[in-house]
Amino acid sequence: MKVALSVFKDSISTVFDVSQQLLVLEINGAGEQKRTMVKLETIDPIRRASQLSEEGINVLICGAISMPMQASVSARNILVYPFVRGKVEDVISAYRYGKLGQAVYALPGCRRRGYGGSRGRNRGAHHRWRG
Amino acid sequence: MKSEKPAKLKEIYSSDEQNIILDSIADGVFTVGKDWHITSFNRAAEEITKVSRKEAVGQLCKDVLKADVCESNCCLRATMKTGKPIVNKKVHIIDAEGRKIPISISTALLRDSKGKLLGAVETFRDISVEEDLRKAIHAKYSFTDIISKNHRILQLFDILPDIATSGSTVLIEGESGTGKELFARAIHNLSPRKKQPFVAVNCSALPDTLLESELFGYKAGAFTDARKDKPGRFRLAENGTLFLDEIGEITPSMQVKLLRVLQEKTYEPLGATESLKHNVRIITATNKNLDELVRDGSFREDLYYRINVFKISLPPLRERMEDIPLLIDHFITRFNTLQKKNIQGVSEEAMSVLMSYNYPGNIRELANIIERAFILCKGGLIEKKNLPENIFILKPDHDENEVVSLRDAEAGYLLKALKQNNWDRLKTARQLGMHKSTLYRKIKSFGIKLPS
Numbered sequence: 001m002k003v004a005l006s007v008f009k010d011s012i013s014t015v016f017d018v019s020q021q022l023l024v025l026e027i028n029g030a031g032e033q034k035r036t037m038v039k040l041e042t043i044d045p046i047r048r049a050s051q052l053s054e055e056g057i058n059v060l061i062c063g064a065i066s067m068p069m070q071a072s073v074s075a076r077n078i079l080v081y082p083f084v085r086g087k088v089e090d091v092i093s094a095y096r097y098g099k100l101g102q103a104v105y106a107l108p109g110c111r112r113r114g115y116g117g118s119r120g121r122n123r124g125a126h127h128r129w130r131g
Numbered sequence: 132m133k134s135e136k137p138a139k140l141k142e143i144y145s146s147d148e149q150n151i152i153l154d155s156i157a158d159g160v161f162t163v164g165k166d167w168h169i170t171s172f173n174r175a176a177e178e179i180t181k182v183s184r185k186e187a188v189g190q191l192c193k194d195v196l197k198a199d200v201c202e203s204n205c206c207l208r209a210t211m212k213t214g215k216p217i218v219n220k221k222v223h224i225i226d227a228e229g230r231k232i233p234i235s236i237s238t239a240l241l242r243d244s245k246g247k248l249l250g251a252v253e254t255f256r257d258i259s260v261e262e263d264l265r266k267a268i269h270a271k272y273s274f275t276d277i278i279s280k281n282h283r284i285l286q287l288f289d290i291l292p293d294i295a296t297s298g299s300t301v302l303i304e305g306e307s308g309t310g311k312e313l314f315a316r317a318i319h320n321l322s323p324r325k326k327q328p329f330v331a332v333n334c335s336a337l338p339d340t341l342l343e344s345e346l347f348g349y350k351a352g353a354f355t356d357a358r359k360d361k362p363g364r365f366r367l368a369e370n371g372t373l374f375l376d377e378i379g380e381i382t383p384s385m386q387v388k389l390l391r392v393l394q395e396k397t398y399e400p401l402g403a404t405e406s407l408k409h410n411v412r413i414i415t416a417t418n419k420n421l422d423e424l425v426r427d428g429s430f431r432e433d434l435y436y437r438i439n440v441f442k443i444s445l446p447p448l449r450e451r452m453e454d455i456p457l458l459i460d461h462f463i464t465r466f467n468t469l470q471k472k473n474i475q476g477v478s479e480e481a482m483s484v485l486m487s488y489n490y491p492g493n494i495r496e497l498a499n500i501i502e503r504a505f506i507l508c509k510g511g512l513i514e515k516k517n518l519p520e521n522i523f524i525l526k527p528d529h530d531e532n533e534v535v536s537l538r539d540a541e542a543g544y545l546l547k548a549l550k551q552n553n554w555d556r557l558k559t560a561r562q563l564g565m566h567k568s569t570l571y572r573k574i575k576s577f578g579i580k581l582p583s
């Protein structure tokens with residue numbers, strides 16, 4: 001499985017729609033196998049989503065994301081954790097232990113969207129890895 | 132993540148008095164200390180970003196504002212570095228609900244009475260209304276303006292970038308109001324020609340001779356009134372895209388001319404002695420079934436193959452009911468900004484009516500229904516009573532078990548809508564959001580008799 005984080009320096013990039021770099025983690029039952037950096041080529045939602053899908057991404061963890069962008073990524077069957085913030089390593093370990101829903105990892109005012117309501121139910125449960 | 136607020140700034144800026152003053156300002160205003168943490172945040176800022184003051188104060192400004200320039204080209208950083216204010220710079224933010232909003236930003240340094248640097252202040256204004264108008268005027272629609280989660284449309288999204296870059300002709304089929312022009316513009320805007328003009332011509336609106344001079348232009352003296360050369364739409368669309376709407380309506384002689392233009396990539400203005408080369412990409416649209424027209428001989432097969440390198444078929448709204456709530460949301464947001472209203476949504480009852488209607492005028496009709504409801508609805512939710520009466524008729528009031536064919540149901544709507552509009556076909560077409568020629572055609576095919 002491939003988990004992508006949209007990053008800027010050592011943190012999650014604030015706005016996914018214009019972010020330029022992805023950190024891609026390859027994960028299997030034994031834990032994390034490999035890390036690669038991928039440059040995001042366009043800001044067009046459709047093409048951005050198709051690049052993610054060509055990279056074989058299954059999960060995207062990112063900062064603020066616009067509705068059309070999120071819709072086109074989700075349409076590729078990619079699970080999106082939107083409106084996340086924090087240092088990359090903290091976020092990875094939060095993801096790993098199913099703690100991404102905690103307030104410290106949400107952009108201010110954005111918990112409702114990211115984790116409230118029906119969008120967020122059971123998020124992470126299927127994809128959490130045991131390393 | 133959070134850091135301690137510098138005590139001094141807190142003293143100065145969190146006082147109630149300051150907040151009252153800030154809140155009276157119509158623009159969004161926030162201040163930051165030298166470490167980029169927000170020290171004050173007014174009510175307008177809350178409204179635009181959908182982040183409350185409580186959640187915002189003490190946070191890094193980029194996490195709260197979420198603007199596209201925060202990481203690449205931070206406005207406040209530039210001001211802090213150079214000391215120079217930034218005035219009315221246009222950027223986009225994403226609010227806490229995922230809406231992308233264009234705003235205009237201004238910045239300035241913040242100093243205390245002794246001139247010591249405290250931080251910076253940023254004011255910003257929601258300019259969606261201006262942007263919406265600008266878009267409407269320039270028709271700069273893109274993918275992001277096409278709302279859908281229907282699988283057939285999503286599949287189209289997948290191939291559209293490739294179609295757009297290919298430069299081939301595209302035929303777009305779909306009923307009235309299904310978004311043919313929207314897709315044509317999106318293709319243009321995704322193509323390498325996007326900086327060049329997009330020119331639309333409605334082929335059914337003009338008789339042959341006029342259409343010909345409209346498309347190809349004429350030379351001075353070509354006919355009595357031709358005093359000066361007039362460039363045609365082909366010329367105006369040079370290097371760009373020409374959108375030929377209602378292509379199914381053109382006459383056999385026009386079909387021959389168009390075929391030549393497509394084959395030879397040249398055309399002749401009326402009265403010209405030489406032909407001109409063109410570099411125009413052609414996108415056509417029709418609400419007819421061209422296959423059928425070809426079969427019954429009213430549309431040339433060779434022209435059909437020329438314009439039909441790619442074919443896109445847009446499903447009618449009744450075949451993508453899942454889009455109705457999305458589209459309603461989209462139109463409510465649009466009309467709220469345009470009309471400075473604050474309609475929250477539609478009531479459950481109204482939604483079930485909207486979901487059970489079959490929309491012969493498709494998305495344009497849905498947009499018209501919402502726009503009309505805006506006139507009747509002062510605030511809160513759009514209720515059943517704000518909806519036009521003719522959309523209630525799908526629910527058959529006769530025997531539940533009697534299956535009404537779609538065709539009968541549609542004929543029923545038309546009849547009812549016509550009656551409501553005193554048999555005024557133009558008015559009816561407008562209300563249903565369909566082209567008048569479409570309405571005429573339907574009236575004829577359903578055999579509806581109009582009182583003379």
Ligand SMILES: Nc1ncnc2c1ncn2[C@@H]1O[C@H](COP(=O)(O)OP(=O)(O)OP(=O)(O)O)[C@@H](O)[C@H]1O
Pocket residue numbers: 276277278279305306307308309310311312313314418458461494495498564565566
């Ligand atoms: N998927 C969509 N998302 C948002 N708006 C849409 C969508 N499809 C259509 N619309 C809107 O509906 C209206 C009708 O669309 P458009 O003019 O492209 O339809 P059309 O197929 O060309 O209609 P006609 O056959 O009557 O010329 C426009 O205002 C357009 O912006």
Ligand SMILES: [Mg+2]
Pocket residue numbers: 311312376
């Ligand atoms: Mg049209």
